[in-house]
Amino acid sequence: MNATELDILRLVQRHFPVLAEKALQEEIMSVGKLYHFKAGQVIQDYGGYIKLVPLLLSGSIKVQREDEEGNELLLYFLEAGQTCSMSFSCCMMNKQSDIRTVAEEDVSMIGIPIQYVDEWMRKYQSWKNFVMRSYDQRMRDLIKTIDSIAFKKMDERLLEYLRQKVQVNTNPVLSTTHQAIAYDLNASREAISRLLKQLEKQGKVRLGRNKIELLD
DNA sequence: ACATTAAGTGATT
DNA sequence: AATCACTTAATGT
Incomplete structure (x- = not known):
C-alpha cells in the first residue's frame, strides 16, 4: 500500500x-x-x-x-x-x-x-x-x-443561474462575462446585459467588468 | 497611445 | 426576446 x-x-x-x-x-x-x-x-x-x-x-x-x-x-x-x-x-x-x-x-x-x-x-x-x-x-x-x-421568464432564470453559480463557487463575487452567461442560458448577450442592469437597479446585484456580485 | 474586448443602447422585427 | 449596428468604457501591450 x-x-x-x-x-x-x-x-x-x-x-x-x-x-x-x-x-x-x-x-x-x-x-x-x-x-x-x-x-x-x-x-x-x-x-x-x-x-x-x-x-x-x-x-x-x-x-x-x-x-x-x-x-x-x-x-x-x-x-x-x-x-x-x-x-x-x-x-x-x-x-x-x-x-x-x-x-x-x-x-x-x-x-x-x-x-x-x-x-x-x-x-x-x-x-x-x-x-x-x-x-x-x-x-x-x-x-x-x-x-x-419551460415556465420561467428570463429574469427569473438569470437570478436562479446566478444563485447556483454563487453556491458552486468559493468566491462570492463571480468573475464571468455577460456573453458567457448568455451561452449557458442560451440567450443573447444583449438580453443578459439588460436584465443584469435591471437587477442592479433593484439592488440585487453589483456589476463590474468581468464581475458580478449577488447581493442577498 | 493604441488595439482589443466587454458592456450599453436604440431601432427593428 | 433576438438581431443588428453602433457607442462607450475598461483593460492589456
Missing part, C-alpha cells in the same frame, strides 16, 4: 462517508486514481467514450448540452461529494457521451474505471445506494432546470 492509496482511502472516507463498507473502500483505494483539472478545462467532451466515473472531491463541474447548431445550454452543476450520473448510464450502455463537462472551479476527483461500477452494484449495498441517490439528485436538478426553461 503506497502513499497515494492511503490518500485516496482518507479522501473517500472524508468526502464520501456513505461508501462506508471497508471492502468497498479498499477496492476504491486500489483501482481509483486521483485526477486534477484546472478551471475551464474540458473533462469530457461530446462523443467521447467515458472510461471513468468521477468521485468529485473538491471544486465544481459544469454539465452542458449542445444542439446541432452549436447552441449550448447549462444542465446543472456538480459539487464535491457528488458524481456524474450521466457517466453511469453512458458506461453501462458503453455509449458515447451526450454531454460535455467542464471544470467550473479547479477540480480534484477520484476516477473509477468503469468496469468496476457495475460489479460493485451487485457486491456492495452502499455503492448501489450511492448510485441510486446520485440518480435521484441529478433527476431533481434536471427537472428544476426544465421547469426553469
Whole structure:
C-alpha cells in the first residue's frame, strides 16, 4: 500500500462517508486514481467514450448540452461529494457521451474505471445506494432546470443561474462575462446585459467588468 | 497611445 | 426576446 492509496482511502472516507463498507473502500483505494483539472478545462467532451466515473472531491463541474447548431445550454452543476450520473448510464450502455463537462472551479476527483461500477452494484449495498441517490439528485436538478426553461421568464432564470453559480463557487463575487452567461442560458448577450442592469437597479446585484456580485 | 474586448443602447422585427 | 449596428468604457501591450 503506497502513499497515494492511503490518500485516496482518507479522501473517500472524508468526502464520501456513505461508501462506508471497508471492502468497498479498499477496492476504491486500489483501482481509483486521483485526477486534477484546472478551471475551464474540458473533462469530457461530446462523443467521447467515458472510461471513468468521477468521485468529485473538491471544486465544481459544469454539465452542458449542445444542439446541432452549436447552441449550448447549462444542465446543472456538480459539487464535491457528488458524481456524474450521466457517466453511469453512458458506461453501462458503453455509449458515447451526450454531454460535455467542464471544470467550473479547479477540480480534484477520484476516477473509477468503469468496469468496476457495475460489479460493485451487485457486491456492495452502499455503492448501489450511492448510485441510486446520485440518480435521484441529478433527476431533481434536471427537472428544476426544465421547469426553469419551460415556465420561467428570463429574469427569473438569470437570478436562479446566478444563485447556483454563487453556491458552486468559493468566491462570492463571480468573475464571468455577460456573453458567457448568455451561452449557458442560451440567450443573447444583449438580453443578459439588460436584465443584469435591471437587477442592479433593484439592488440585487453589483456589476463590474468581468464581475458580478449577488447581493442577498 | 493604441488595439482589443466587454458592456450599453436604440431601432427593428 | 433576438438581431443588428453602433457607442462607450475598461483593460492589456
